[in-house]
Amino acid sequence: MSAQVLALRQLIADRFPNAKPMAERDANRLAHAVATGLTSLDRALPHGGFPRGKLTVWAPAGGAAAVLRSACRGVTTAGERAAWVDASGTLTFGWTDGAPLVVHATDRTNALRCAEVLLKSGAFALVVLDGAEPAGTETVRLVGAVRDGGGAFVVLTERGSMAALRIASNFKPDSVRWRHGPFGDPAAPVDVQAEVRVRALGWNSRAKVLFRVMRYDLRDALVPGAADRRGGEPGRETGREPSREPAGAADRPADARRTDARPLTTRHRRPA
Amino acid sequence: MLVLSPHVIADQRDDGVLLWADARGLPAARMARTVLRAARRVGIRTAAVGVSRAAIVAEIAARTGETPLTTIRSGDEREFLASRSLALLAVADAVTQASPNASVRAGGSSTVSAILRRIRSLIAAFDDVGIETCDDLARLTREAVEVRFDAEAVALWRLARGDDTRRLFRNRTRTLPSASLEWFEFELRDPERLVFIANRLAESVCTELLARGETARAMTLTFTLVGGDIVSSPVRGARPTADRATWLRLVRAVFERITLPDAVSGLTLSVEATQSNDAPQGDLFDQGFQTGAAGEAAVARLVDDETGVAVQLVTSAHALPERRAQWRSLETGEVTRALRDLAVATTSAPSTASAPSPQTEQDAIGEPLALRLLAAPRRVIVTTRRRRGFAVPVRYRERLADGVRARNGMPLMDVLTAAGPDNMSVGQESGAAVVREYWQCLNGDGQLVLLFRDATPVAAITADNATEPKESLWYLHGWWD
Numbered sequence: 020m021s022a023q024v025l026a027l028r029q030l031i032a033d034r035f036p037n038a039k040p041m042a043e044r045d046a047n048r049l050a051h052a053v054a055t056g057l058t059s060l061d062r063a064l065p066h067g068g069f070p071r072g073k074l075t076v077w078a079p080a081g082g083a084a085a086v087l088r089s090a091c092r093g094v095t096t097a098g099e100r101a102a103w104v105d106a107s108g109t110l111t112f113g114w115t116d117g118a119p120l121v122v123h124a125t126d127r128t129n130a131l132r133c134a135e136v137l138l139k140s141g142a143f144a145l146v147v148l149d150g151a152e153p154a155g156t157e158t159v160r161l162v163g164a165v166r167d168g169g170g171a172f173v174v175l176t177e178r179g180s181m182a183a184l185r186i187a188s189n190f191k192p193d194s195v196r197w198r199h200g201p202f203g204d205p206a207a208p209v210d211v212q213a214e215v216r217v218r219a220l221g222w223n224s225r226a227k228v229l230f231r232v233m234r235y236d237l238r239d240a241l242v243p244g245a246a247d248r249r250g251g252e253p254g255r256e257t258g259r260e261p262s263r264e265p266a267g268a269a270d271r272p273a274d275a276r277r278t279d280a281r282p283l284t285t286r287h288r289r290p291a
Numbered sequence: 292m293l294v295l296s297p298h299v300i301a302d303q304r305d306d307g308v309l310l311w312a313d314a315r316g317l318p319a320a321r322m323a324r325t326v327l328r329a330a331r332r333v334g335i336r337t338a339a340v341g342v343s344r345a346a347i348v349a350e351i352a353a354r355t356g357e358t359p360l361t362t363i364r365s366g367d368e369r370e371f372l373a374s375r376s377l378a379l380l381a382v383a384d385a386v387t388q389a390s391p392n393a394s395v396r397a398g399g400s401s402t403v404s405a406i407l408r409r410i411r412s413l414i415a416a417f418d419d420v421g422i423e424t425c426d427d428l429a430r431l432t433r434e435a436v437e438v439r440f441d442a443e444a445v446a447l448w449r450l451a452r453g454d455d456t457r458r459l460f461r462n463r464t465r466t467l468p469s470a471s472l473e474w475f476e477f478e479l480r481d482p483e484r485l486v487f488i489a490n491r492l493a494e495s496v497c498t499e500l501l502a503r504g505e506t507a508r509a510m511t512l513t514f515t516l517v518g519g520d521i522v523s524s525p526v527r528g529a530r531p532t533a534d535r536a537t538w539l540r541l542v543r544a545v546f547e548r549i550t551l552p553d554a555v556s557g558l559t560l561s562v563e564a565t566q567s568n569d570a571p572q573g574d575l576f577d578q579g580f581q582t583g584a585a586g587e588a589a590v591a592r593l594v595d596d597e598t599g600v601a602v603q604l605v606t607s608a609h610a611l612p613e614r615r616a617q618w619r620s621l622e623t624g625e626v627t628r629a630l631r632d633l634a635v636a637t638t639s640a641p642s643t644a645s646a647p648s649p650q651t652e653q654d655a656i657g658e659p660l661a662l663r664l665l666a667a668p669r670r671v672i673v674t675t676r677r678r679r680g681f682a683v684p685v686r687y688r689e690r691l692a693d694g695v696r697a698r699n700g701m702p703l704m705d706v707l708t709a710a711g712p713d714n715m716s717v718g719q720e721s722g723a724a725v726v727r728e729y730w731q732c733l734n735g736d737g738q739l740v741l742l743f744r745d746a747t748p749v750a751a752i753t754a755d756n757a758t759e760p761k762e763s764l765w766y767l768h769g770w771w772d
Contacts, residue, residue, distance in 0.1 A: 086658070100630060109665055111661075112662050120626075129597075130599070133599035143589075192735065192737040202679075230659065233659040
C-alpha cells in the first residue's frame with residue numbers, strides 16, 4: 020500500500036472519526052448474518068441471524084411473515100436494502116411503510132426469476148421469496164445466485180433441500196390472549212406466542228416469540244371515532260383486561276361463559 | 292475564425308465574401324479587432340468589419356464604413372441607417388429573407404433574382420415619391436407603407452428602421468448516436484449472428500452516449516432485408532441507460548419476438564431519445580449508496596423482462612377488505628427514490644447484525660401479525676352451531692375439486708374460538724349488494740383465520756349458487772401471519 024493511500028486513510032480517519040473505510044466496513048458487515056430484530060430468535064439462529072450467501076427456508080405460517088418483515092425493517096435501518104418477492108398475492112395490510120421493496124410476480128416462474136435477478140445484483144441484503152416454491156434445478160440456480168450476490172435469501176416453503184438453515188414455527192392455540200367483549204366472549208386476539216424451531220448442520224434450537232395481532236382492519240369503523248361494537252381498547256370501553264381464552268371456548272355453553280360478563284348495555288349491544 | 296467565434300458563416304457575394312461571426316455573449320469589439328488583424332495577416336488588406344446587434348446594420352457598416360472597423364452601439368442602428376440610401380438595402384440578402392416570398396428561395400436562384408428585381412423596382416417607386424434614404428422610409432408608419440405599396444415594402448421599411456429579424460446562427464440539432472452495418476456478399480437468417488452484429492452496434496452507440504454524458508431512453512432497431520424492404524422495431528427500456536449489456540438484452544428480446552419476411556442484409560441501431568446521465572449525489576460512507584445503481588438496474592431488468600414489477604400499497608376506505616388495499620405499480624423514478632429511501636444512511640446507528648443485546652420483554656415482541664387476504668375468497672364448508680341467534684362456525688373444511696386432497700391430510704379443521712360476527716353491507720344503493728358476516732377464528736393449528744358467510748339476499752345470488760342453501764356459502768378470506 021502506497022504512502023499516499025495511507026496518508027489519505029489517516030486524513031479520513033481524522034476528519035471522520037466515526038467512519039470506517041468501506042472495505043473494512045463491508046467486510047465487517049458481510050461477516051455478520053442478517054438479524055431478525057428479535058433477540059430471543061436471533062439467539063436461536065446460528066451466528067445470530069439469517070446467513071448471508073446461503074439459502075434459508077421457513078415453513079409458511081406461524082408468524083414467519085411477521086419475523087421476516089421485522090428482519091427487513093432491521094436491514095433498512097442498518098442502511099441496506101431488502102426485497103420481498105410476492106407471488107402469493109395475499110399481502111395487504113401492514114405493508115404501507117415501504118420497507119421492504121415489494122415486487123409482484125405474475126406467476127411462479129417469474130417469481131423465481133425475480134428472486135434470481137435481485138439476488139445476483141448484490142444490492143439487497145435480504146430477499147424473501149413468498150408464494151413460489153423452487154424445486155430441483157431451480158433451487159440450485161437460486162443458491163448460486165445468492166452465493167454470487169452475498170445477501171441473505173429466505174424462501175417461505177416446506178421444502179428444505181439445499182438449505183443451510185431450516186426454520187419452522189407454529190402458534191400455540193392456548194397461548195392466544197383475547198380481549199373480551201361485554202358478554203365475556205372473546206372479541207379480538209391481542210397477542211399470540213409462537214414456538215420457532217431452527218435446524219442447521221450441527222444446530223438445533225428453539226425459541227419463543229410473542230406476536231401482537233394487528234388490529235383487524237374491518238373492525239375499525241368506517242366512521243372515524245365510532246367504538247368497536249364488541250368492546251374497545253382494554254380498560255376504556257369494557258374495563259376488562261385481555262385474558263387467555265382456553266382452547267375450545269367457543270364450544271362451551273353461552274351461559275357458562277357469561278358468568279363474569281358485564282351487564283348488557285345499549286352501547287355494547289351486538290348487531291342484530 | 293472558429294477559434295474566435297463559435298459560429299461562422301461564409302456568404303459568397305458578387306463583390307466578395309461576406310463572413311458572419313457570432314459575437315453574442317462575447318466581447319464584440321475585441322473580437323472584431325482580432326478578426327481584422329487575422330485578415331491582414333493573411334494578406335487581405337481591404338477587409339472591413341462592422342459590429343452591430345442588427346445583422347443588416349453590421350453588413351452596411353462593413354460595406355460603407357469609413358474605417359476598417361465600424362461599431363454601432365445598441366440603439367443607434369436607426370440613426371446609423373438614416374442617411375444611407377435605400378439602394379443599399381436592396382443588395383443585402385436580408386431583403387430577400389425578410390420578404391414574405393422568402394419561402395420560395397428554395398425554388399432556385401431565378402426566384403431570388405426575381406424578388407431582387409421587384410425590390411429594385413420598388414426602390415424606384417420610392418424614389419418617385421421622394422423617399423430616397425432609409426430615414427425617409429423609416430419615418431412613415433407601417434400602415435401607410437403597406438397601403439400605398441405592398442408587403443415587400445413593409446420588409447424594406449422594417450430594415451430601414453434597423454429591425455432585422457433574421458436568425459443567422461440557428462441552433463443546430465445534434466444528431467443522435469447511431470450505428471449501422473450492411474453486407475452484400477451474403478444474407479443472414481441466423482439470429483445469433485445478428486445478435487453478434489447488434490452487440491457491436493450497441494457497443495458503438497453506448498460508447499458515444501457515454502462520451503456525450505447521456506443515456507438513451509429509446510432506440511430503434513432497423514433491419515434492411517434482402518428484397519430492399521426495411522423493418523423497424525422500437526427498443527425501449529424501463530429506465531434510461533447507456534449500459535451496453537442492458538441494450539443488448541433488450542435487442543435480444545426484439546430478436547425473439549420479431550418475425551421477418553426475408554433474410555437480413557443490414558442492421559441499424561439508432562438512438563431515438565436521450566437524457567442526461569444524472570449521477571445521484573450521495574455519502575461515500577453510506578452503505579446503501581454503494582449498491583444503489585445495482586439495485587435500480589436489477590429492478591429495471593425485472594420490468595424489461597416483464598417478470599415482475601415493484602409495487603406500493605395504496606389503501607382506501609372501501610368497505611370490502613379486498614378493495615381496501617390495492618397494489619400500485621411504481622414508476623421508474625419512484626423505484627429509484629424508494630431504493631434510495633430504503634437505504635437510509637445510518638453511519639452512527641448500530642448495525643442490527645451486531646451481537647445480540649441482553650433480552651428484554653420489548654425485544655420478545657416482534658412485528659404484529661398482519662392480515663393476509665386471498666385475492667379471491669376460497670369456498671369452505673362450515674359446520675355451525677347456534678349461539679345467541681347466530682350460526683357460529685365450529686369447524687370448516689376447504690371445498691376442493693374432485694380428486695384433490697386437502698393439505699396435511701386434514702380435511703376438517705376445528706374452530707377453537709370464533710369472534711364475531713362483524714356484519715358488513717355495501718353496494719345497496721348501486722344494486723350490487725354485498726352482505727357478509729365476518730368471523731375471526733382460531734383453528735386447531737393455532738392459526739388465526741378470517742371466515743365470512745355470504746349473507747347477500749337470495750335475489751342477488753348468482754344462478755350458480757341459487758340452488759344451494761344460503762347458510763352454506765362460507766368463505767375463507769385470509770389469515771394472520
